[in-house]
Amino acid sequence: MDYMFHEGFLGTRAPFFMDFVLIIVALLPFLLLIAISFARQGRFKLHEISQKIIFVVSVFVVGYFEYGVRLGGGYNGFIKDSTVSHDYSLIVLIVHIIIAVVSFLLWIKTLMSARNDSLPKHIGDSQHKVAGKRAFIGITLTSLTGIWVYLILFVF
Secondary structure, eight states: OGGGGSBOSSSSSOBHHHHHHHHHHHHHHHHHHHHHHHHHTTOHHHHHHHHHHHHHHHHHHHHHHHHHHHHTTHHHHHHTTOOSOHHHHHHHHHHHHHHHHHHHHHHHHHHHHHTOTTOOSSOTTOHHHHHHHHHHHHHHHHHHHHHHHHHHHHTO
16 A cells, blocks of 8 residues: 555645545535535435445545554654644644544434434424534534644645
């Protein structure tokens, strides 16, 4: 898997795998908006399938990312070339991780609530819709803070 650490394609100090993950992370909120639009159109089965696919792909991307980070020396291996202070970078990373974990749990809860046979036929004001909004906000914040971490590590 040496290719993971070849020069990235975005013109920063980041290796290939970080650029790849950044693109997926940046696209995630938009992909979710497409999946949400299916539910708004009443295409609930397509909404369900697309949400599950996006979730599974996201889990694999996070696994790929974690594998690359571990092989690359962890946080310290990537922060060493940054001009941003270590303390500030670490705080941003911790905030990102907290948001990401909470969002992941909210997303799982939302997916699980959709499996409940008692979901109303009209999902307008259901708990699933509220949970979905919370999960979407969390995932969007995860995406934004992930981009922020990337910028700290590989641009500044």
